[in-house]
Amino acid sequence: MNPKKIFAACALSLAIAPASAMAERGSDGQVNIIYWQAPSIMNPYLSGGTKELEAASLVIEPLARYDQDGNLTPWLAESVPTVANGGVSEDLMSITWKLKSGLLWSDGSPVTSTDVKFSWEYCTAEGGGCSQAEKYLDITDVETPDETTVVVRFAIPKPFPYNPFVGAQAPIIQKAQFENCMGAKAPECTDQNFYPIGTGPFAVTEFRPNDVITLEANDNYRDPSKPAFAKVLFKGGGDANAAARSVLETGEFDYAWNLQLAPDVLASMEAAGKGKVISAFGTSVERIMINFTDIDPALGDERGTIAHPHPFLTDINVRKALSMAIDRVLLTEIGYGPAGIPTCNVLPAPAIYASTANDACLTQDIAGANEILENAGWVKGADGVRAKDGVRLSILYQTSTNAVRQDYQALIKQWWSEIGVETELRNINASVFFGSDPGSPDTFQKFFADVEMYTNNFDGTDPESYMANWQCDQRPRPETQWQGNNMPRYCNDEYDKLSMSMASVGGLEERAAIARQLNDMLMQDYAMLPLTHRGRVAAHSNRLGGVVMNTWDSELWNVADWTRIE
């Protein structure tokens, strides 16, 4: 894996942002943004969906954000507290934030520390079903010694105390507005959820769920010269193809989000000359998960549990051969083009966490894979499929419905057939596959297939909870209603211990070393086969300036700086 490439991509996105002349607020008219999946609510605490987070980020803001390189940048706070500047206590049990002075809500009232405290209370209230509750985990209290100071106290030492009030997931909401919307009443507050009062550059004028949002510049925004646009039209609906076309070919819109299209299609649209395709890389990795358990339907209730090991995928030679047979470079080129980087790590970024120990997998080696299987006693039968002791290497390979994934499946099936592995493909409707309905056999958590493919990532830049996904007790099983993130049902004592040790290690270098080691353990056990490090792709019109693509936070994080270029 080449971390330089990530920096190159980030640098590229930086270069696109010109230092435009200081404009007057509202002087540039209207900006049209299209999200082909339309936001349904403006309150990220009640949705958790990316589209809602991003729409809401125009209006409500956190204390600090991640910038395009993944560095924490103060937003509503004056600075980012650290142990060095005394903002984080030595014992890592508390963090003290200081609000910028003179902050106003869009209704003109002042922003105070009680609003910050309220945001925590709102999300942790009983019965509210707050989707960002994880961000406020282990907080014992939030103190407000004065109007602008907030002290967050944790129950345990937090080496990474930047979850609460940081990033698009955990913004500050106004106490006065949401006071009566706590807990079970949260969903009933339609007006509040559609028209939140915020500190951001824009305020909602009309919200139509899953259709269109219109916003206007916030009169009380802290920088008097921003935003340059007076109005935002935030349109939803359609598909990625139409969204890309409306920016790149007809110029009806200025910015389009999440354009997961075949690279040659995007390239030919870009050739029309009306806009640019931009991409940047976060932590998303398209990977194949290997199932370590037997999924024979005859096992009944014990199907897919560790009581019954998989008949052949428990043989590391088989897993290794499957990995070696895949040409990740070609896959990525066909499926993602410049928006993907072939990878051998499930933890590819930020750069400090990326291991280089597994890069050999980037070269396809069919002959080598055949040799490994041959040596391990898997012999080709008359039908060209390898078998040992009556067990045939026949794989059911499932994923969600998506054009790129189906191309991946077809290619991988062919490569696996060249090493004597038979593959049956299955694609499942995304709403069923990613749903956790315990009644459905087709969820990615039940994993009633031999291998499955999907993308996962983590919020922010700290991989501790992400790497904890593969601890043994995280495995989905009947007792947990098949909830859990350890899809392969990977169980390794050593891994569990190392992963848990991360909670008590503070230094960034040390944490990075542990994370890399965890990644290498998973890779060298071939518990999963990472394929492509995926970037986020967006497009903006040539007439729109100031766009800086950011995958660590909302893509619209710097919308206040956007301008019209004529």
Next chain:
Amino acid sequence: MLTYTIRRLVLSIPTLLFISLGIFLLLELAPGDPMAQVPLTVPPEVKERMREALGLGEPTHVRFWKWLVQFFWIEPQVFIDHVLGTGFSEGKLRIISWQHRSPVMDVVVQRLPQTLWVVGTAYVVGVLIALPIGIYSAYRQYSIFDQAGTFITMIGYSIPPFFTGPLVIVVFSVQLGWFPFIYDTTHQVTDWDSFIVQLKQMIMPVMVLALQTTAQISRFMRASMLDNLNQDYVRTARAKGLSEAVVVMVHVLRNSMIPVVTVIALGMPAIFGGAIITEQVFSVNGIGAQLIGAIQANDLPTVHTITFIFAVLIVFANLTADILYGLLDPRIRYE
């Protein structure tokens, strides 16, 4: 006839209740999870709490009963309040969507304009084109007009909107630059100029949708006319010396309308249901888009409510068709 109509109307109440139960049970049984679209970064425990907040923990019959009360008791009150400015519904819990947490009916009302503008117009245009084509094709069977009509309508019908949509976009928006293809739902028609803008943004989706309607209805019209043109009564009418126009447009047409009325009636509720694919291609965001979005997000209250309104329209459209049969052909008797 009147007693028949009244009996059918009364009977439609248990029918609809039964249909509503059928829909509800189907949705219960269907695999899916309202949390499927929440990113994988949100941990399972949090998702579980979000599900509880949606009321998913309650038993099935309780939820069905709640829905019935909300739909048949509270929503009508809201409507009355809205019309008369009264306050019957204050503080009562309406049918709330799981996606956007606001009343489902509000969004339905919000989306009616674009649905009626686009899908409704397309249907009317489609029917108005289809009837003359069908009649003339049958009257001049195997003429060039008939052959061309058959050819075009059948090709039109075999090529689905997921293809014709992008095709007209590429031709008219990208190449020629005549029409916008992202439908602006916030556009208000206030004067002639804004009406022209509205017309421009409607024309492509209407074209795509009308093609399907035209193909279907003109085929049925033609076939039915052909059946009747050779009947004895036509010969009798001609022998009586009636003009050809009267024979065809009055006698034959009236007797040929039964299957056509059925097809048109079947299509009427679909106007409300919207046109899922076409709406998506042009980002119209009508009720069709709302329904499919809700199905994908497993937003059961929305799906249940919209499909049920749809069912009500189906039942009444079919009732209307049955009554029309009697008017078209007095020999048809209902008791």
Next chain:
Amino acid sequence: MNETRAPQASSPSRSQWAEIWHQFKMHRGALLGAIIFVLIIGTVFIGPLLWTIDATYIDIRARNQSPGWTHPFGTDQLGRDTLARMMVGGQTSIAVGLTAMLLALSLGSVIGVLAGFFRRLDGPLMRLTDLFLSLPLLPLLLVMVLLFRESLSSIFGPESGIFILIVVAIGITSWMPTARIVRGDVLALKEREFVLAARSIGTTNLGLISRHILPNVLSPIMVSATLGIANAIITESALSFLGLGFPPDFPTWGRLLIDATVYLQDYPERVFWPGLAISLTVLSVNYLGDGLRDALDPRIRGR
């Protein structure tokens, strides 16, 4: 028609069929439709024996090729041969289209005739139709896949299992319009003079339906049939596209059309082939149906 043929009619049914065939032959459109339809079926089922490139074989160096000698129809984005995929895809599409259409048609006709003819069945059957018209399609299909996929696959094998599932799914979700149309026609027909006459000479219900009612509702049924095939082919592709149908590497015409739509501007020939194939099939069935109806209609016959 009025010629003195009666003496030879020792086996009247045979001569009637001969008459129908004679009439059918005279119908140019019908004959042309039949020829094209047979040609399509022949190409699709015999073609792969002659054109031996595997439809799923990926030749990555040959991707996105325009039509040429090695690949007469060109290749797709993974370098699979379009001609081979069209032929293999046609087998599935035609099989699904025909069987699903036949299922929907027979269900619809039976229910429509029963409801129209027997007054007591009318209410219940038409309310059932209303119910089926109201059920949302996608959840219904999800439920069917959930309940029956595993058991069907284990009984008939994965591919035939899914085939049956898809055909049944399309069949039971598209019979309702046919039923409503047929019922409407039957309601009017059964009050006509010739039916009353037949009834008065003691014809049984079964006889009435098969000899007098059915032949007279044939034309709307034929139209439903042609529209039904197009519908079934497209619906199949939508199902597979959603992951409710055939495995993703299994080509069908509808699927090829969906996949190619994205490449509409860059490789227009890719949408052309499946679009042409579906249209030709539907057109040929349409003309076939026209000819068949004319041939079966004694009033038109011999005109």
